[in-house]
Amino acid sequence: MSAADTTTLLGRSPTSISSWGQLxxxxxxxxxxxxxxxxxxxxxxxxxFLAVCFYLPLHRVMERQGIDYAQFLMPIIVLQSVGFxxxxxxMRASMDLGTGIDQxxxxxxxxxxxxxxxxxxxxxxxLTVSIIFASLICLVIGWRPQGGLWGTISxxxxxxxxxxxxxxxxxxxxxxxTSPQATSQLTGxxxxxxxxxxxxxxxxxxxxxxxxxxxxxxxxxxxxxxxRSLDEGNASWYTIGPTVWWCLGLLALGSLLxxxxxxxxxKATR
Amino acid sequence: xxxxxxxxPDPADTSAFPGDASADGPHSSMNxxxxxGDDDLRARGYAPSTTPNLRARxxxxxxxxxxxxxxxxxxxxxxxxxxxxxxxxxxxxxxGHNGFSGYSSGGQYGSGYDDDQETxxxxxxxxxPRRLSGAVAAAPANPARTVHAAATHTPATPARSAIAIEAVxxxxxxxxxxxxxxxxxxxxxxxxxxxxxxxxxGKTTTVNMLCTLLKPDGGTALIHGHDVAExxxxxxxxxxxTGQFAALDExxxxxxxxxxxxxxxxxxxxxxxxxxxxLLEHFGLVEAADxxxxxxxxxxxxxxxxACGLVTSPKVVFLDEPTTGLDPRSRQDVxxxxxxxxxxxxxTLLTTQYLEEAxxxxxxxxxxxxxxxxxxxxSDELKAATGASYxxxxxxxxxxxxxxxxxxxxxxxxxxRQTGLTVVVPAPDxxxxxxxxxxxxxxxxxxxxxxxxxxxxxxxVFLRLTDPDAAGDSDS
Numbered sequence: 001m002s003a004a005d006t007t008t009l010l011g012r013s014p015t016s017i018s019s020w021g022q023l024x025x026x027x028x029x030x031x032x033x034x035x036x037x038x039x040x041x042x043x044x045x046x047x048x049f050l051a052v053c054f055y056l057p058l059h060r061v062m063e064r065q066g067i068d069y070a071q072f073l074m075p076i077i078v079l080q081s082v083g084f085x086x087x088x089x090x091m092r093a094s095m096d097l098g099t100g101i102d103q104x105x106x107x108x109x110x111x112x113x114x115x116x117x118x119x120x121x122x123x124x125x126x127l128t129v130s131i132i133f134a135s136l137i138c139l140v141i142g143w144r145p146q147g148g149l150w151g152t153i154s155x156x157x158x159x160x161x162x163x164x165x166x167x168x169x170x171x172x173x174x175x176x177x178t179s180p181q182a183t184s185q186l187t188g189x190x191x192x193x194x195x196x197x198x199x200x201x202x203x204x205x206x207x208x209x210x211x212x213x214x215x216x217x218x219x220x221x222x223x224x225x226x227x228r229s230l231d232e233g234n235a236s237w238y239t240i241g242p243t244v245w246w247c248l249g250l251l252a253l254g255s256l257l258x259x260x261x262x263x264x265x266x267k268a269t270r
Numbered sequence: 271x272x273x274x275x276x277x278x279p280d281p282a283d284t285s286a287f288p289g290d291a292s293a294d295g296p297h298s299s300m301n302x303x304x305x306x307g308d309d310d311l312r313a314r315g316y317a318p319s320t321t322p323n324l325r326a327r328x329x330x331x332x333x334x335x336x337x338x339x340x341x342x343x344x345x346x347x348x349x350x351x352x353x354x355x356x357x358x359x360x361x362x363x364x365x366g367h368n369g370f371s372g373y374s375s376g377g378q379y380g381s382g383y384d385d386d387q388e389t390x391x392x393x394x395x396x397x398x399p400r401r402l403s404g405a406v407a408a409a410p411a412n413p414a415r416t417v418h419a420a421a422t423h424t425p426a427t428p429a430r431s432a433i434a435i436e437a438v439x440x441x442x443x444x445x446x447x448x449x450x451x452x453x454x455x456x457x458x459x460x461x462x463x464x465x466x467x468x469x470x471x472g473k474t475t476t477v478n479m480l481c482t483l484l485k486p487d488g489g490t491a492l493i494h495g496h497d498v499a500e501x502x503x504x505x506x507x508x509x510x511x512t513g514q515f516a517a518l519d520e521x522x523x524x525x526x527x528x529x530x531x532x533x534x535x536x537x538x539x540x541x542x543x544x545x546x547x548x549l550l551e552h553f554g555l556v557e558a559a560d561x562x563x564x565x566x567x568x569x570x571x572x573x574x575x576x577a578c579g580l581v582t583s584p585k586v587v588f589l590d591e592p593t594t595g596l597d598p599r600s601r602q603d604v605x606x607x608x609x610x611x612x613x614x615x616x617x618t619l620l621t622t623q624y625l626e627e628a629x630x631x632x633x634x635x636x637x638x639x640x641x642x643x644x645x646x647x648x649s650d651e652l653k654a655a656t657g658a659s660y661x662x663x664x665x666x667x668x669x670x671x672x673x674x675x676x677x678x679x680x681x682x683x684x685x686x687r688q689t690g691l692t693v694v695v696p697a698p699d700x701x702x703x704x705x706x707x708x709x710x711x712x713x714x715x716x717x718x719x720x721x722x723x724x725x726x727x728x729x730x731v732f733l734r735l736t737d738p739d740a741a742g743d744s745d746s
Binding site: 008009010011012013014016017018021022024025026028029032033036037099100101103104105106107108109110 | 481482483503506507509510511513515516517518519520521522526529530531532533534535536537538541545548549551552562578580581582583584610611614616
């Protein structure tokens with residue numbers, strides 16, 4: 001064996017390792033995966049799907065009641081798209097654990113928070129794409145921003161914040177779940193059920209009376225109400241307050257799940 | 271590279287294993303003559319030209335200080351190369367080897383192994399772990415007890431920097447399961463140690479504790495002097511782990527994975543790219559570089575997995591069952607890599623269930639069973655410790671077998687079970703047993719087709735060490 005063979009076998013160990021470099025490398029990995037797996041296509045398809053399924057059959061019915069349905073539907077289209085994009089975070093977290101790369105990362109000189117932060121960063125990218133496409137489709141069906149500059153900025157900031165919080169929650173669920181398949185049910189099903197039973201697609205009056213308290217107060221309805229008020233430029237603590245509390249609650253739950261998930265991942269090693 | 275220097279004539283060499291000529295026991299007298307001839311040449315400082323690479327491989331590792339044990343004089347490690355592999359090494363080199371491009375001699379290893387092999391003797395390096403050699407010389411009659419002496423190990427004090435891995439009384443429990451009870455061993459820097467044990471013995475848990483993945487419930491472990499529990503970040507900078515299953519991003523290509531790990535280990539982007547390209551070439555993966563890892567074969571997957579751990583320069587490499595599930599060629603590739611790592615001065619700890627792998631690759635073998643170290647030493651020491659030689663006696667005619675068994679009955683262990691035509695007679699008295707067998711068969715006019723002395727195979731050693739009943743037998 002020649003000396004050169006041994007020379008190429010080992011590389012150089014840098015004296016210092018930049019956490020930022022690690023974060024950007026892992027984020028790049030996440031983005032590459034999102035592109036390669038075609039996940040970003042769902043960010044385009046899901047708002048389109050919602051618009052076609054709800055706007056086309058219902059807009060005449062709603063307009064007869066004096067409701068501009070494109071304007072009414074915009075928050076839930078954005079929310080569902082954002083929720084869908086965030087939900088894929090669960091799948092990615094769970095896949096990382098399943099394939100053992102998480103274990104490998106834990107043997108590297110890397111801060112424990114970095115893999116999770118990188119998944120978050122990847123999600124922010126995916127969420128941004130989702131929000132852009134949802135907005136474009138809403139514009140096509142007739143939605144127009146009416147909240148002024150700050151109202152619109154706040155509307156998008158809230159949508160993104162919700163997306164990040166749901167990502168965190170989904171990441172925690174993904175780490176706690178036993179398999180990637182289980183995560184899709186754990187994250188997807190509540191989103192669909194809550195979305196349908198919300199004031200996002202229809203007004204509260206169209207629900208049976210017995211379910212109205214649930215429909216009115218459940219988080220998706222509250223989030224849709226808050227976004228609608230920002231979009232219409234009539235936001236107040238009355239419309240925004242419940243959303244703020246829901247966000248804080250979900251953030252706490254997400255952090256708890258994430259902590260438990262990391263602990264579970266550590267214990268899983270044999 | 272001064273090949274012959276690796277085999278500097280050593281007056282002690284020829285006497286280190288006085289019983290070898292008979293104890294190694296080839297199964298034909300012709301083989302024995304040929305091999306003894308080689309030994310003779312070697313003792314005089316000549317290296318047969320058929321095994322240059324192996325001999326060269328041993329040389330750089332002869333640091334920092336050869337061990338002297340009180341029981342044997344200069345300690346020797348015996349390295350074995352299957353004869354069939356030696357004969358065909360040239361063919362491997364010239365053939366289209368698909369494995370590591372930098373290692374043309376990978377084909378030197380045969381996948382099979384028995385005692386009918388050439389033997390090399392090379393001084394081993396580094397401080398002596400407390401292990402079998404002394405006990406072996408002192409009390410060969412009671413091997414089962416001597417091997418347990420390994421558990422009383424205390425941290426080595428001299429030449430501490432030369433110790434790469436030091437595990438002392440490691441203990442780990444998972445709820446109701448005692449995964450690791452008490453594991454103690456040390457590994458000199460630049461050497462290869464094999465953790466050998468059956469499934470569930472605690473090998474992977476031990477590795478996971480050494481790699482900072484698990485915190486020990488008791489005991490300590492140091493990697494180049496850094497405590498795995500207290501100084502985990504420092505330890506992580508020095509190690510690389512390849513687990514039983516590829517731990518890569520399967521959605522990314524081999525190249526992308528290498529760049530990813532390069533960046534995670536602190537290389538600049540351009541540096542990570544060029545390092546990735548180097549490794550792809552070194553590991554023979556250039557053609558598959560831009561394919562997703564999930565499309566890789568088992569062998570390629572293992573190679574890219576190991577390569578990802580070598581983007582920088584780890585001091586200690588952990589390979590957890592690196593050849594499990596691989597085909598013979600891929601297995602040879604991994605073996606070749608382990609030898610390359612040794613050449614590069616990297617300490618390697620591998621876990622394995624394959625005895626031949628432990629025997630062939632490692633400088634030292636630590637046998638773990640039920641969470642405890644039950645034996646430690648070179649394969650020769652283990653063989654010597656767990657039993658004397660065997661005498662294989664084969665009658666010329668199968669019909670003579672019952673008569674042969676009858677005349678040798680008192681030499682056979684109680685409950686002897688005969689399989690095949692060859693009668694395996696324990697030979698506690700070495701060649702005297704052989705003489706006795708020949709005397710008895712001659713007197714009764716029984717013709718033999720073959721009679722050979724051999725040392726126990728590592729399989730026999732392993733089964734004996736990990737099987738309490740067998741250990742009990744040997745005690746009695």
